[in-house]
Amino acid sequence: MTIAPETHVLLIRLAGPLQSWGVSSRFAHRDTHARPTKSGVIGLCAAALGLDREQPLGELATVLFGVRADRPGTPLRDYHTVGGGTYPLRPRDLVTDHRRAAALETETDGVTRTGTPAGPAAPEPSPFGRHALEAWYGAPKKIAADPVSGALVSGEVRRHAMITERWYLADAAFLVGLQHPDRALLERVAHALEYPKRLLWLGRKSCPPSGELALGIEPGTLTEAFERTALLPADGIEPASARDNRLWAWIESPHPLPGVGPVHDQPVRFDANGPVHSLRWETRHRVTIAPHAREWDIIR
Known part of the structure; x- marks a missing residue:
């Protein structure tokens, strides 16, 4: 019998006035996904570690990715002119x-x-x-x-002059998890997020993060970590999902399984001429936060 290796989850808080996680953006029309993408978050971690675009991502690309929508935010359209x-x-x-x-x-x-x-x-x-x-x-x-x-x-x-359309998520907060058996790798990423070697942003350069990003490393899987973690705090904002304590989460699967959908969001490299992605697999489900989940005491 093969015993699965112990896994750990680095929890990352992504919150700020604006976020924008483009999927198929072009110059005149720049969209945003409804939640952070794995490519965007791995790019954030690579920037924090000081990796150049030409450098291979190595083990950073092998982490399993999950995101919990604590505050999905409000779509915001920016009427923008350039030139x-x-x-x-x-x-x-x-x-x-x-x-x-x-x-x-x-x-x-x-x-x-x-x-x-x-x-x-x-x-x-x-x-x-x-x-x-x-x-x-x-x-x-x-x-x-x-x-x-x-x-x-x-x-x-x-x-x-060119008119462009740019979409953002306003007042959103997401809890992201990176799962990997190598705790030392997650510790290096956590330290880099708090002491980054390059500037960090939430998908786009006009969207800097606010407060703390690295919230600690939990043992177990992404689902278990999300269930044991309380809702992210917000100043004067109580999302509807907080009343029933059930949140939507998107969890990456290491293999294509029944009920798991493909997502063209696995980062391969971040070349200056354009990023390269491949397929990964993901499932969406409700996460019920445990009654005695750990409360937050973080800088917002």
């Missing part, structure tokens, strides 16, 4: 693209270099750095060699 407005010129902009210099000369033709008005109605010259070219890009786009001079210039100089 509009004017751009103040800098000296290097004139050096790197002669077309900007030509456009600036055209706009400032009414003022001499000495500042003497060319006519009675001409404005006073403004200091360099306050000139702006309407609808011109500030950052180079589509760099290519100029056919006349051979210099590298921007192939797209006009600025076109």
